[in-house]
Amino acid sequence: MGRTVGIDLGTTYSLVAYVDKETKQPKCIPGPYGSALCPSVVSLDADGSIIVGEPARRRLLTQPERTIYSVKRLMGRGPADVAGELKIFPFRIDPGSESVIRVRLGDRVFTPPEISAFILRELKSWAEQYFGETVDKAVITVPAYFNDAQRQATKDAGRLAGLEVLRLVNEPTAAALAYGLHEAQRGLVAVYDFGGGTFDISVLKLISTDQGDIYQVLSTSGDTHLGGDDIDNELQRVAREEMRAQFGVDLSADPSAVQELRKALIAAKHELSQAKEITIRFPLSDGRIYTRIMKRQEFERLIAPVVERTMGPVKQALADAHMAPNRMEEVVLVGGSTRVPLVRQVVEEYFGRKPHAELNPDEVVALGAAVQANILETGVAGMLLLDVTPLSLGIETMGGVVAKIIPRNSTIPASAQEMFTTGVDKQTGIDIHVLQGERELAKDCRSLARFQLKVPPGPAGLARVEVKFLIDASGILQVAARDLRSGLQNAIEVQPSYGLGDTEIEKMLEESIEYAEQDFAERQRIEAVTEAETILRATEKTLAHPEVEIDTTERRAIEAAKAALQEAIAGRDYKLIRARVDELNSVTTPLAERIMNHALATALEGKNLDNE
Amino acid sequence: MTASSTMSKASAACWSCGAATSGAHFCAKCGKIQPLPKGTDYFAFFGLPQKLRVDSADLEKRFHSLSWKLHPDNFVRTSENERELSLARSSELNDAFRALSTPLGRVEYLLAHNRMRKEGQKKQQAPPELLEEVFELNESLDELREARQAGGDAASTAKVRMKLQAAEKNFTERLEEVDAQLDSISAEWDAVIDADNNEATRKALMDRMNEILNRRSYIRNLVNKVAAELAA
Numbered sequence: 001m002g003r004t005v006g007i008d009l010g011t012t013y014s015l016v017a018y019v020d021k022e023t024k025q026p027k028c029i030p031g032p033y034g035s036a037l038c039p040s041v042v043s044l045d046a047d048g049s050i051i052v053g054e055p056a057r058r059r060l061l062t063q064p065e066r067t068i069y070s071v072k073r074l075m076g077r078g079p080a081d082v083a084g085e086l087k088i089f090p091f092r093i094d095p096g097s098e099s100v101i102r103v104r105l106g107d108r109v110f111t112p113p114e115i116s117a118f119i120l121r122e123l124k125s126w127a128e129q130y131f132g133e134t135v136d137k138a139v140i141t142v143p144a145y146f147n148d149a150q151r152q153a154t155k156d157a158g159r160l161a162g163l164e165v166l167r168l169v170n171e172p173t174a175a176a177l178a179y180g181l182h183e184a185q186r187g188l189v190a191v192y193d194f195g196g197g198t199f200d201i202s203v204l205k206l207i208s209t210d211q212g213d214i215y216q217v218l219s220t221s222g223d224t225h226l227g228g229d230d231i232d233n234e235l236q237r238v239a240r241e242e243m244r245a246q247f248g249v250d251l252s253a254d255p256s257a258v259q260e261l262r263k264a265l266i267a268a269k270h271e272l273s274q275a276k277e278i279t280i281r282f283p284l285s286d287g288r289i290y291t292r293i294m295k296r297q298e299f300e301r302l303i304a305p306v307v308e309r310t311m312g313p314v315k316q317a318l319a320d321a322h323m324a325p326n327r328m329e330e331v332v333l334v335g336g337s338t339r340v341p342l343v344r345q346v347v348e349e350y351f352g353r354k355p356h357a358e359l360n361p362d363e364v365v366a367l368g369a370a371v372q373a374n375i376l377e378t379g380v381a382g383m384l385l386l387d388v389t390p391l392s393l394g395i396e397t398m399g400g401v402v403a404k405i406i407p408r409n410s411t412i413p414a415s416a417q418e419m420f421t422t423g424v425d426k427q428t429g430i431d432i433h434v435l436q437g438e439r440e441l442a443k444d445c446r447s448l449a450r451f452q453l454k455v456p457p458g459p460a461g462l463a464r465v466e467v468k469f470l471i472d473a474s475g476i477l478q479v480a481a482r483d484l485r486s487g488l489q490n491a492i493e494v495q496p497s498y499g500l501g502d503t504e505i506e507k508m509l510e511e512s513i514e515y516a517e518q519d520f521a522e523r524q525r526i527e528a529v530t531e532a533e534t535i536l537r538a539t540e541k542t543l544a545h546p547e548v549e550i551d552t553t554e555r556r557a558i559e560a561a562k563a564a565l566q567e568a569i570a571g572r573d574y575k576l577i578r579a580r581v582d583e584l585n586s587v588t589t590p591l592a593e594r595i596m597n598h599a600l601a602t603a604l605e606g607k608n609l610d611n612e
Numbered sequence: 613m614t615a616s617s618t619m620s621k622a623s624a625a626c627w628s629c630g631a632a633t634s635g636a637h638f639c640a641k642c643g644k645i646q647p648l649p650k651g652t653d654y655f656a657f658f659g660l661p662q663k664l665r666v667d668s669a670d671l672e673k674r675f676h677s678l679s680w681k682l683h684p685d686n687f688v689r690t691s692e693n694e695r696e697l698s699l700a701r702s703s704e705l706n707d708a709f710r711a712l713s714t715p716l717g718r719v720e721y722l723l724a725h726n727r728m729r730k731e732g733q734k735k736q737q738a739p740p741e742l743l744e745e746v747f748e749l750n751e752s753l754d755e756l757r758e759a760r761q762a763g764g765d766a767a768s769t770a771k772v773r774m775k776l777q778a779a780e781k782n783f784t785e786r787l788e789e790v791d792a793q794l795d796s797i798s799a800e801w802d803a804v805i806d807a808d809n810n811e812a813t814r815k816a817l818m819d820r821m822n823e824i825l826n827r828r829s830y831i832r833n834l835v836n837k838v839a840a841e842l843a844a
Binding site for chain 1: 673677679680683688689699709
């Protein structure tokens with residue numbers, strides 16, 4: 001059995017964290033470049049291999065048509081949903097996309113869950129390297145305002161990466177967990193989570209009980225398409241307009257230049273969190289330079305509409321919790337975009353108190369995910385999370401009207417039972433359309449799934465089928481139907497409106513598991529070989545030591561162990577290589593000790609001489 | 613305790629050890645989580661009698677204490693069967709808490725559970741004593757819409773808006789009256805439960821509650837309609 005980790009699968013960065021068994025504190029795991037932040041960027045190399053993270057981000061500039069970022073924006077969405085995004089993001093959507101978007105990278109197409117799975121697999125390997133153990137289970141965070149399809153897509157990504165997703169946890173709730181652990185807060189807390197691509201607000205009540213602390217979410221709201229990306233796009237719009245006016249240059253035709261500009265503007269945005277005024281300098285391909293001074297004031301004026309858009313959900317969440325802003329005892333800031341001074345100022349003014357930002361806003365969600373992973377791995381450890389569903393669940397009734405069956409902000413798991421019957425004689429099926437959203441009409445809500453209940457033909461109204469809708473602790477819908485006349489479970493095949501079907505996932509899974517196992521074994525092999533080569537070199541050196549005596553038996557034993565190890569290296573089985581390394585180690589230990597003693601004695605002699 | 617809980621009526625054998633169970637959350641013998649009996653009574657779920665006046669702090673405490681025991685977090689490493697039972701039990705717990713955490717919710721649940729909630733045609737029909745006021749209100753609403761369609765500005769609609777605001781206030785007060793009625797009939801109900809728990813008396817009370825609820829939803833809709841129109 002492998003270990004369980006917490007993963008923040010972010011729009012811009014993804015992180016993996018765990019709880020240290022000794023200190024009981026959550027910790028982020030650094031990757032090969034020393035940073036715990038893995039850029040959520042995936043690139044397809046010319047030889048067909050997949051590159052993830054920092055090296056992929058560099059390829060955004062050199063191979064933009066083979067590289068994708070911010071794929072989280074596409075999770076669980078259909079082609080029609082993302083039409084607006086395509087104007088701003090360089091996603092290359094395959095024209096063959098139907099309910100599930102397919103993105104083109106070079107000569108191949110991938111679904112968003114597959115791309116997210118590459119990121120998850122990268123993080124999994126970071127953790128495996130770090131622990132020297134397999135990692136096969138995870139808690140993954142999602143924006144609180146993610147709908148069922150977006151959650152399901154995230155869970156699919158986990159499965160494709162070879163991870164059993166024990167739970168999806170809402171990002172603001174995860175942050176509250178990390179903060180709670182950090183300084184044992186009590187009372188009412190608002191978490192304002194403004195990330196790279198999503199915005200969430202959650203109102204929580206932290207309660208002490210005899211069994212431990214309960215983190216009860218009272219309400220949540222948000223916008224799954226509002227984040228730092230929108231700030232960048234605003235800057236980009238201004239810069240490109242000015243370039244056009246000033247130099248007559250249109251960057252649209254040059255994706256590499258667009259990415260260069262994006263990078264420069266993100267750097268400018270970061271600088272403006274510290275400096276009052278900065279200079280943007282961007283060389284055009286013809287050698288001319290676009291130079292632009294930007295004052296923080298102007299920056300704030302530009303982005304004010306983006307920041308203002310967060311306030312709608314904030315007011316909604318407070319209204320749903322029946323709370324005035326000043327009732328909040330703590331306000332917590334999460335997400336990279338909360339580094340923008342204007343954001344802090346707006347939040348502080350609205351709630352009338354200084355928000356908390358002690359924990360690194362990039363890491364806090366991953367840390368909370370690790371806490372929840374630890375709870376699930378070790379059993380409830382004095383902490384319990386009671387989260388809510390962000391959107392009302394409903395079914396379509398006569399005239400396209402939606403009947404709400406589970407209201408938004410219901411504590412999850414939550415369920416509802418509905419009875420269905422036939423309307424005409426000899427009807428053999430009852431069609432059911434499940435939706436999510438707050439609007440009255442089905443056409444304005446998010447379609448989750450359609451399915452048909454099969455019933456034996458008979459007079460109208462005779463059939464009685466009870467359907468149970470259940471939202472699990474990850475916020476994902478399950479449907480079960482029972483024929484009340486026969487008492488039999490009614491088989492239903494739910495066709496998700498925006499998502500991968502089960503067979504499709506199975507197929508991808510088969511492929512990906514093969515890859516994952518190969519990847520893991522390959523990495524282990526490379527490491528074991530490196531280790532083996534090191535010890536072989538050391539052994540050569542010791543055997544050749546001029547002054548230490550080695551008898552024939554010992555020399556033979558060492559030579560045999562050496563040969564066995566060399567044979568194992570050729571055999572490519574990393575476990576065998578490791579075992580042979582250990583064997584060689586043990587037969588050379590006495591010799592190594594003798595050499596050490598000899599060296600020590602020589603050193604001492606030398607010292608004595610010096611002293612004389 | 614006189615209020616019978618449907619839970620205690622259901623008797624079955626524990627799926628794990630075979631001991632007799634009485635609808636409790638866990639088997640008394642082996643401690644395994646048990647399936648939900650059909651038609652579970654939300655009050656009994658919390659170990660409470662079917663009474664309508666509930667100490668909300670006490671209810672919340674029971675909710676939290678059951679959450680610790682039933683939440684799926686506790687069952688991640690158990691068998692699939694137990695995981696499903698936990699999901700069913702904990703969702704029922706949350707549904708029950710949601711239903712019972714407000715006075716109105718408790719009355720609605722009580723009637724629904726006893727199949728005494730009858731909305732019927734009465735939903736659209738104005739209660740007789742409100743007929744005149746509702747007629748007037750609808751007139752004002754039409755007036756405002758017409759004025760708006762004619763391109764009327766804030767000044768030209770000010771008078772009718774004032775009239776509507778007065779009506780909104782009036783009906784909001786009516787809503788409060790209805791809530792007070794609900795509170796007093798709830799007290800009456802609890803007294804019956806404590807006394808002889810007579811079925812005919814209970815039924816009569818539930819009929820009256822049903823009428824109050826219909827009146828309430830009618831007035832509630834009016835208030836919402838006016839508020840929406842004023843905000844438009």
